[in-house]
Amino acid sequence: MQLFQEFREFAVRGNAVDMGVGVVLGAAFGGFIDSFVSDILLPPIGVILTKMNFENLYISLSGGTFVSLAEAKAAGAATINYGLFITASIRFLLVLFAVFLVVRQINRWRKPHKSPMASLMKKECPFCCMPIPKPAVICPNCSSTLTEEGIEKPPRWHIK
Template sequence: MAMMQEFKAFAVKGNVVDLAVGVIIGGAFGKIVTSFVSDIVMPPLGMLMGKVNFTDLFLDLSGKGFTSLKAAKDAGAPVISYGLFINTIIDFVIIAFVIFLVIKQINRFKNEPAPAPPNTKECSFCCSSIPLAANRCPHCTSQLE
């Protein structure tokens, strides 16, 4: 019974719940970015590169000369789908850039902790760093005010 209470305390901690929410939102965000890349970015990019659809780029390892990736996969032919790999790389770059921008904005709103008050002072005679409570400099033995 103690183990169940310990697990319950662990599961409802803020960090675990925050992680779960982050994973769920991250999955949804990934779908949005994938759709953005596949449906908005890649068609104009393919058109600029000579009407190429990256998802249809593949290398047929069977040597049978399939005309499309779908036909090759339906026939069970071994293929290297490098066009899908290009799409995945572009997805990653866009996701990484967007996350960078979001984190950069979040960091702007974080309050910097106040610097710790100094615990040393400078000796006016030898310019050495000494504790605030010192009456005499340990380096030059001068009497301090």
């Protein structure tokens, strides 16, 4: 019973739900990009490059000559399908670029004061001049107590 309760807590935790949504959206986005590359992007490129179909670019390892990749596969010939590899590479680059654009836009939408990195921003200790985290109230380097105005009380052992 406790195992089920732990699993339920894990499943409804924000990170697991976010990851699940991301996987579903990624699969849908992958289908969209596949269709975009195969049906819209590569046909005009194939026409420009002497009317070739990227899916029919292959090397037959069995020595036979075939009109298309489908014919070679039907004959049972071993082939290196470099046209399919080119298509997959273009799909990958498009997905990579799209993810870059999405992450870039999300980073622009974030408020600087709500960013997790904002709390790690550095300030300088007015006593020892070492960089310390902004929210620090005691300098980890010289043990000075910091206030809004500067140093409240230097450490007792420190010699001026």
